[in-house]
Amino acid sequence: MTELELEAENKAIAQEYKELLRISYQTLTTEDKKLIRKAFDVAVDAHKEQRRKSGEAYIFHPIAVAKIVASEIGLGATSIAAALMHDVVEDTDITVDDITKMFNPKIGQIVEGLTKISKVKTEQDVSMQAENFRKMLLTLNDDVRVILIKIADRLHNMQTMGSMAEYKQAKIASETLYIYAPLAHRLGLYNIKTQLEDLGLKYTEPDVFNEIVSKIKETKQEQDEYIKSISSLISTSLNNEGIEYSIKGRPKSIYSIRRKMKAQGVTFDEVYDKFALRIIYKSEPSDEKFLAWKIYSVVTDHYRPSPSRLRDWISSPKSTGYEALHITVMGPKGRWVEIQVRSERMDEIAEKGYAAHHKYKGVGSEEHGLEIWLNQLKEALESQAANAVDFVEDFKLNLYSKEIYIFTPKGDIKSLPKGATTLDFAYSIHTDIGSKTRGTRVNGKLVPLNYILNSGDQVEIITSINQKPTIQWLDYVTTSRAKNKIKNSLNENTKKIAEDGKEILVRKLRHLKITLNETTTNELVNFFKLQTSLDLFYRVGIGAIENQKLKDYAAQKSNTLVNFLKKPFNRAPNVKPEQIQKNEISKKYDLLVFGIEQDKLDYKLSTCCNPIPGDEVFGFITISEGIKVHRKDCPNAISLQSNYAYRIIPAKWIDSSQEEFRAMLNITGMDSIGLTNDLTKVISNQMHVNIQNISLNGDAGIFNGKITVIVPNNTILKRLIDNIKKVDGIDKVTRIYQN
Numbered sequence: 001m002t003e004l005e006l007e008a009e010n011k012a013i014a015q016e017y018k019e020l021l022r023i024s025y026q027t028l029t030t031e032d033k034k035l036i037r038k039a040f041d042v043a044v045d046a047h048k049e050q051r052r053k054s055g056e057a058y059i060f061h062p063i064a065v066a067k068i069v070a071s072e073i074g075l076g077a078t079s080i081a082a083a084l085m086h087d088v089v090e091d092t093d094i095t096v097d098d099i100t101k102m103f104n105p106k107i108g109q110i111v112e113g114l115t116k117i118s119k120v121k122t123e124q125d126v127s128m129q130a131e132n133f134r135k136m137l138l139t140l141n142d143d144v145r146v147i148l149i150k151i152a153d154r155l156h157n158m159q160t161m162g163s164m165a166e167y168k169q170a171k172i173a174s175e176t177l178y179i180y181a182p183l184a185h186r187l188g189l190y191n192i193k194t195q196l197e198d199l200g201l202k203y204t205e206p207d208v209f210n211e212i213v214s215k216i217k218e219t220k221q222e223q224d225e226y227i228k229s230i231s232s233l234i235s236t237s238l239n240n241e242g243i244e245y246s247i248k249g250r251p252k253s254i255y256s257i258r259r260k261m262k263a264q265g266v267t268f269d270e271v272y273d274k275f276a277l278r279i280i281y282k283s284e285p286s287d288e289k290f291l292a293w294k295i296y297s298v299v300t301d302h303y304r305p306s307p308s309r310l311r312d313w314i315s316s317p318k319s320t321g322y323e324a325l326h327i328t329v330m331g332p333k334g335r336w337v338e339i340q341v342r343s344e345r346m347d348e349i350a351e352k353g354y355a356a357h358h359k360y361k362g363v364g365s366e367e368h369g370l371e372i373w374l375n376q377l378k379e380a381l382e383s384q385a386a387n388a389v390d391f392v393e394d395f396k397l398n399l400y401s402k403e404i405y406i407f408t409p410k411g412d413i414k415s416l417p418k419g420a421t422t423l424d425f426a427y428s429i430h431t432d433i434g435s436k437t438r439g440t441r442v443n444g445k446l447v448p449l450n451y452i453l454n455s456g457d458q459v460e461i462i463t464s465i466n467q468k469p470t471i472q473w474l475d476y477v478t479t480s481r482a483k484n485k486i487k488n489s490l491n492e493n494t495k496k497i498a499e500d501g502k503e504i505l506v507r508k509l510r511h512l513k514i515t516l517n518e519t520t521t522n523e524l525v526n527f528f529k530l531q532t533s534l535d536l537f538y539r540v541g542i543g544a545i546e547n548q549k550l551k552d553y554a555a556q557k558s559n560t561l562v563n564f565l566k567k568p569f570n571r572a573p574n575v576k577p578e579q580i581q582k583n584e585i586s587k588k589y590d591l592l593v594f595g596i597e598q599d600k601l602d603y604k605l606s607t608c609c610n611p612i613p614g615d616e617v618f619g620f621i622t623i624s625e626g627i628k629v630h631r632k633d634c635p636n637a638i639s640l641q642s643n644y645a646y647r648i649i650p651a652k653w654i655d656s657s658q659e660e661f662r663a664m665l666n667i668t669g670m671d672s673i674g675l676t677n678d679l680t681k682v683i684s685n686q687m688h689v690n691i692q693n694i695s696l697n698g699d700a701g702i703f704n705g706k707i708t709v710i711v712p713n714n715t716i717l718k719r720l721i722d723n724i725k726k727v728d729g730i731d732k733v734t735r736i737y738q739n
Helices: 003-022 030-046 060-072 077-084 096-102 105-118 126-142 144-159 166-186 190-204 206-240 254-264 285-302 344-352 354-359 369-382 388-400 422-429 431-435 471-475 480-511 518-527 533-541 547-557 560-570 637-643 675-686 714-725
Strands: 245-251 275-281 325-330 336-343 403-407 413-417 437-442 445-447 459-463 592-594 603-605 617-621 627-631 648-653 661-670 690-699 702-711 730-736
Touching (some): 003 030, 030 060, 030 077, 030 096, 060 144, 077 144, 105 144, 166 637, 166 648, 190 206, 190 637, 206 245, 206 285, 275 344, 285 344, 336 344, 413 422, 422 431, 422 480, 431 437, 431 480, 471 480, 480 533, 518 533, 518 547, 592 617, 617 637, 627 637, 661 714, 675 690, 675 702, 675 714, 702 714, 714 730
Parallel strands (some): 275 336, 603 627
Antiparallel strands (some): 245 275, 437 459, 592 648, 617 627, 617 648, 661 702, 661 730, 690 702
């Protein structure tokens, strides 16, 4: 760099530092500023020789992370200092002990936690990766700020991934969608969660992302005018009531628009609630609830509300601490609009999550839901019984789960994830109550232990001192807390039975001329659709696996042709393509090429997303079924790319002339005479596409049907869908990806 360039860069660094102090959410004292300055100097010196892939000085990254920590998460001087130095220990000779001596034990502890996380290697066995996720989350035990700073670090990395290789972008983005966005959601960091999701979509489905962004820009002026028309009417009434407030228009996130398009099978134009209005009002704590419902009254005086879509998170806040009143009303032009009503305090908690909650701690006498969740999370993390892979899956499910509210017999209210059962409820009260549950009553009626609860249910737990958990209970619960408690209770007894079961299995397999080893165990676990080897041995021990089932497994294993085709993939997953027996691969597999060398390899098309030529796809090396090809937007893609990145291989269609593919379409519309004839004319006569199966059902003038067609590639399928949409009476045509 020239002297002029270096001088300009130093000025930019100094400017960023000043900006960091200016945007801090917390009030910084003189001592705080000295602490931050010292951390800044240490970081600048430590990273002086380093540059990012984009070419800019590395120090811009820790400053950017510190700015996110200071403004978007709202943490104080200790966290800002730790964020500035989060990469120092990993990248230089400075140790955690050095930082502790230079600053204080708390900063040393946070930096140590961040250093441990940064050393997590993701290109490894999935169970090791899952264990590392658990270790990362265990830093919550030391200080929740470690995770908050790590989320800020991940956000800035996602914002600056442009110069990375495409496969790395997809890997990091998938991991972000898989664990970091749900974690940000659960910690109440909704703004950051939205940014992580949108950026995750940008790198996992770039074409879809760019199309939605383009459509949003096209419709921005129209939506701004629509918001203005609603706001002006409400503003007049609120002013007359003497309420101090502000109104903001909030566009729906790109990721949530995409999710709705997929879930409902609609186009961008058919997603009507692409934005929401937010009314933020000034209030004393004692008047918050009263004013919220007063604003509700004002809004519904002008616009008709949908009672089924009213969400009252003021009376019953979410366990993240989120409080608001969500009203969905019918706005002008017959469009549904969501209006969110929050006090300034509620808005701060919604924007800053954990940090704002602590600022307002003491408002309300009950222990805060987020505190309860953090304590339960720590308890779950410390449980050594849970398999790490299971834990991460359960953890992720619980992060994003919607909440229901359940009443105890005394009228106390408890929050549980949607889908929770009566046995989950028993364990949420206390482990001893859960373990001694003999029966449950919901709204006075006796129900099974696996009865799924609904919001507003009142639940009574019937206990017995002689009751003990059984293995079946694991099928009766959905929350990770209950599962861990049941597994802990069963652990000792299960291990003993499993040890006996293993010996029994060895003897039984010996009669079938099969040796029990790691490969056989894994095959048996998959064959019986179990989770772990412990589950397998336990079920053998209690006699739940019959001899005939083992004979069925042996018969499948003896299929020499299948074994021959699968054999190359039973070795290490990173086997080189050229090592695979190419000469045995028949012509019908010549449609896809894999890897940088574009090798033609044996593969199977995954049934979970039914890819056809022209779809964006990738290959996934399975343990026992060779390469499976998935669509890039497959429902399982994010999980596979995040957890098994080392088993993903690039795939690309090169020729679709030798094979035809089955595709299923769902068609809805208005019923009419001759509709079937019109459809077959378009499909068979005009497009010359073979119909394998057609099923149309009419009801009160509306029809819903499924058509299975045979097409050579995705281009023909898209053209076919466009032509079907032109048939009179057809409303929607969507492709079904699952059989």
